[in-house]
Amino acid sequence: MRTVLDPTGEQQAAARDLLPRPASLRGRTVGLLDISKPRGDVVLDRLAELLAADGVVVRRYRKPTFTRTAPVDLRHEIAEQCEVVIEALAD
Amino acid sequence: MRYGPAMRLPDGLVAVVKRECPTCVLVEPVLRELGAEVWCQDDAGWFDHDDTELELSYRLGIETVPTLIRVEDGEETARVVGWSREQWEDLTKVECLGADLPEHRPGCGSLSVDPFRIDALEARFGGSGLGSHRVELADLEDEHEAIFDRGWTDGLPVVPPTPERVLRMLRGTTRAPDEVVAVVPPDLVECTVEKVAVNAVMAGCLPEHLPVVLAALEAACTEEFALHGLLATTYFSGPMIVVNGPVARRIGMNSGVNALGQGNRANATIGRALQLVVRNVGGGRPGQIDRATLGNPGKLTFCFAEREEGSPFAPLAADRGVPGNAVTLFAGSGVQPVVDQLSRTPESLARSFAACLRVNGHPKLPLSFDAVLVVSPEHGRVFREAGWDRARLVAELEALLLLDADELLRGAGGITEGVPEALAGRQLPKFRSGGLLVVHAGGDAGLFSAVVGGWVSGPTGSSPVTREVRA
Numbered sequence: 001m002r003t004v005l006d007p008t009g010e011q012q013a014a015a016r017d018l019l020p021r022p023a024s025l026r027g028r029t030v031g032l033l034d035i036s037k038p039r040g041d042v043v044l045d046r047l048a049e050l051l052a053a054d055g056v057v058v059r060r061y062r063k064p065t066f067t068r069t070a071p072v073d074l075r076h077e078i079a080e081q082c083e084v085v086i087e088a089l090a091d
Numbered sequence: 092m093r094y095g096p097a098m099r100l101p102d103g104l105v106a107v108v109k110r111e112c113p114t115c116v117l118v119e120p121v122l123r124e125l126g127a128e129v130w131c132q133d134d135a136g137w138f139d140h141d142d143t144e145l146e147l148s149y150r151l152g153i154e155t156v157p158t159l160i161r162v163e164d165g166e167e168t169a170r171v172v173g174w175s176r177e178q179w180e181d182l183t184k185v186e187c188l189g190a191d192l193p194e195h196r197p198g199c200g201s202l203s204v205d206p207f208r209i210d211a212l213e214a215r216f217g218g219s220g221l222g223s224h225r226v227e228l229a230d231l232e233d234e235h236e237a238i239f240d241r242g243w244t245d246g247l248p249v250v251p252p253t254p255e256r257v258l259r260m261l262r263g264t265t266r267a268p269d270e271v272v273a274v275v276p277p278d279l280v281e282c283t284v285e286k287v288a289v290n291a292v293m294a295g296c297l298p299e300h301l302p303v304v305l306a307a308l309e310a311a312c313t314e315e316f317a318l319h320g321l322l323a324t325t326y327f328s329g330p331m332i333v334v335n336g337p338v339a340r341r342i343g344m345n346s347g348v349n350a351l352g353q354g355n356r357a358n359a360t361i362g363r364a365l366q367l368v369v370r371n372v373g374g375g376r377p378g379q380i381d382r383a384t385l386g387n388p389g390k391l392t393f394c395f396a397e398r399e400e401g402s403p404f405a406p407l408a409a410d411r412g413v414p415g416n417a418v419t420l421f422a423g424s425g426v427q428p429v430v431d432q433l434s435r436t437p438e439s440l441a442r443s444f445a446a447c448l449r450v451n452g453h454p455k456l457p458l459s460f461d462a463v464l465v466v467s468p469e470h471g472r473v474f475r476e477a478g479w480d481r482a483r484l485v486a487e488l489e490a491l492l493l494l495d496a497d498e499l500l501r502g503a504g505g506i507t508e509g510v511p512e513a514l515a516g517r518q519l520p521k522f523r524s525g526g527l528l529v530v531h532a533g534g535d536a537g538l539f540s541a542v543v544g545g546w547v548s549g550p551t552g553s554s555p556v557t558r559e560v561r562a
Contacts, residue, residue, distance in 0.1 A: 067324070
């Protein structure tokens with residue numbers, strides 16, 4: 001029997017179920033998160049148009065830079081204000 | 092009889108000896124006359140008690156043989172080492188011991204403090220202080236395959252991180268094993284010195300490499316280096332380490348022939364250890380959080396020392412405010428050759444460098460990516476003889492790399508890639524201020540230098556980071 005030491009972070013991530021998918025977006029609040037990639041706004045502007053036409057309340061958000069994770073405050077803000085979020089990973 | 096962990100020392104006299112020690116042989120009749128309980132380290136049959144596993148010696152902290160101990164109520168109350176009639180008589184309260192022996196003889200070193208055995212003993216019997224989960228590999232498992240199967244390698248075999256090897260690695264630093272070095276992305280895990288040591292063992296490091304790995308990890312995990320994004324990007328880059336100071340030579344790093352290549356243990360394993368920490372502790376793995384479209388071979392390891400001797404420049408780290416032993420981390424994306432075999436003036440050579448630097452990332456994209464220019468000794472000599480230091484060379488390059496935006500506009504030159512129309516008529520620098528680093532490295536011969544391209548630069552992305560290497 002040989003013993004080696006675990007080189008990993010030994011993290012046990014809590015498993016959480018996804019929220020149930022809404023059957024329809026009409027009347028719901030959808031956040032559009034621009035991660036500050038070039039031309040992400042092109043995708044999100046069009047999505048905002050389409051969603052608004054479907055009776056969706058659209059809120060826009062923006063990360064300071066795509067190279068870093070979203071600030072905690074921004075994540076909380078989105079979670080507080082929206083029921084659905086769409087993130088643009090455009091280039 | 093062998094020593095077991097639950098055993099209690101008997102009241103009276105206990106001695107530890109080894110047969111290879113002449114002083115132990117000398118005192119054998121005295122020990123037998125005293126009726127001491129004698130444990131032998133190297134010959135199970137010499138006396139009644141066998142300590143060839145060295146557990147008793149380790150637990151009693153024996154450093155010299157013979158050691159004679161007086162035990163009362165199960166506790167040690169006195170100890171002498173070597174042979175001294177006076178001390179032995181004092182400890183035993185017996186007179187005229189070993190009448191035909193000399194007055195005193197020094198002892199020999201205990202096997203339990205033999206440098207080749209101490210780590211194994213500590214791992215086996217010590218409260219080693221190691222907190223990592225211990226993984227038992229079954230006898231029929233090939234250890235290398237078992238480690239591949241667990242997803243702990245970068246694709247190449249690793250040195251199995253046994254407790255003994257990790258303890259030996261930890262001797263390379265004065266820092267406590269449970270000290271947190273950095274919070275490692277992407278999983279934002281607090282990484283201890285011990286976890287760095289485990290991964291350094293796997294990478295093939297020697298203990299003297301560990302302080303450099305620790306400094307590199309600290310630098311890589313700073314906010315400004317943006318390791319999370321560097322890992323997650325579709326771009327080529329990964330952390331590149333440049334080492335400055337006497338530590339580089341002391342641990343055998345290569346700054347000369349083939350400095351950016353293979354064949355030097357310190358260069359190869361320090362860079363690899365950092366990447367294994369990111370993979371194993373941080374949880375950053377290719378195809379998962381690491382989304383690189385192509386990557387580059389430097390993501391296995393990319394670490395070298397600056398060639399400070401004969402350099403036209405001050406040491407890179409010193410120029411960046413950290414004199415002495417230091418690491419500088421850069422988001423390196425691979426090596427691009429710079430060939431100039433004809434220039435003999437700094438002005439001409441700087442123009443060659445500028446021409447090659449201009450294409451960094453894309454010839455029509457300014458201010459996008461940093462770069463490190465690695466100047467070889469034969470090119471460096473041109474600058475040294477002309478009295479150009481780093482600041483002068485960078486200033487000349489910046490002047491040469493002030494680009495006419497009209498040539499960079501989208502569509503210009505028949506190439507759609509480029510800068511927006513709104514920038515027309517302006518002059519744009521290729522590199523942001525502070526985004527062009529210059530390092531001296533390489534073998535004596537060869538009129539070649541190199542450009543190591545960076546990643547998204549500055550506050551938007553990654554900035555180079557320099558940190559001191561501490562013991």
